[in-house]
Amino acid sequence: MALNYVWIAFFVIAFIVALAKLIFLGDTEIFATLINGLFDSAKTGAELSLGLVGIMTFWLGIMKVGEQAGMISLFAKGVNPFFSKLFPGIPKNHPANGSIIMNFSANMLGLDNAATPVGLKAMKELQEINPKKDTASNAQIMFLVLNTAGITLIPTSVIALRLASGAANPADIFIPALIGTFISFLSGMIAVAIYQRINLLKLPVLLFLGFFLALMGLLYFGLNGLPPEQMEKITGLIGGLLIFSIIILFIVFGAIKKINVYDAFIDGAKEGFSTAVMIIPFLIAILVAISAFRTTGCMDYIVDAIGYGFSAMGMDTRFVPALPVGLMKTLSGGGARGLMVDVMQTYGVDSFQGRLASIIQGSSETTFYVLAVYFGSVGIKNTRYALTCGLIADVVGLIAAILLTYVFFG
Helix, strand or coil, X not given: CHHHHHHHHHHHHHHHHHHHHHHHHCCCCHHHHHHHHHHHHHHHHHHHHHHHHHHHHHHHHHHHHHHHHCHHHHHXXXXXXXXXXXXXXXXXXXXHHHHHHHHXXXXXXXXXXXXXXHHHHHHHHHHHCXXXXXXXXXXXXHHXXXXXXXXXXXXXXXXXXXXXXXXXXXXXXXXXXXHHHHHHHHHHHHXXXXXXXXXXXXXXXXXXXXXXXXXXXHHHXXXXXXXXXXXXXXXXXXXXXXXXXXXXXXXXXXXXXXXXXXXXXXXXXXXXXXXXXXXXXXXXXXXXXXXXXXXXXXXXXXXXXXXXXXXXXXXXXXXXXXXXXXXXXHHCHHHHHHHHHHHHHHHCCCCHHHXXXXXXXXXXXXXXXXXXXXXXXXXXXXXXXXXXXXXXXXXXXXXXXXXXXXXXXX
């Protein structure tokens, strides 16, 4: 229901603002710009969805092989002590547990192409045990919020963009971005746990969080100080080796179990194609609403109002120019990336604003996009409090990014 109200609000607010611009400012081009933006966004949504067909077909084919080979069940058994506390509605050793942990792992490494198909597979498996097919279950909400607030260990793409923009040390945002993404993840987990009355102060949960802290520490000591080109090569090697090893592992175990690996792959690939096509209307719906809100200048008005409020209180407002990156990231990853580059070009890649924009980009996620795609893939219409918890994680992550930038870069 929350997405429904947000969707309506985006269009209504955009229409009112556009009408006001026409009447009071004489902007006769505003509605033409608005309509062109809607059509372009609809086209983009279809292209994005169709672009997923290939990767979805491949990855769900591989996942089917892993499922029939018993590898997904092994993953599920390994994470069951933690997931049984965080996802009490998922039966013990259910395949969804394995798919969820693989999705989290791919997200941590920044492997979006691998994370999305595996995540959609997890949603489909969670939907199988969902008693109300049009309403998000507790497990689906927890999964989606943790996905949108997911930990990204190394913001490789952000570091690469900073390198291309001429930063003195492109990787200097590595540690604050890492801390920021962990805070966002933790806040999302806590928000959902409060709604679902889950006690997080249990040993498996604390061990899981401790594992992430140890992993972040290991990355810090292992990669801190390396040249950005070398860091990018190492992270690319880790990600590529991990993913290809999983592919080989599934295929080899399938052969050992004497299943028809090829036929299993084809069965899964068919699911991938149908899932990618089903996403199209849901993705277009959210993208056109975002376009209407953005092209009418509503985003700029929000940022300007925030800046005026802090200025009136006599507070430092250096962070305000980077705010559009955080607000846009909730709506569109590509749009936020463009805004980040614009901030770096306008204020300087090594400026406070440039670094803040990079940290925000590296420690936040596209909540509306993820909810639209994942819930849309299984036909969920009533998302309950998923959007609320996702936005809580976004807001906390944004505030954390601002504070961390002040701490690390003054």
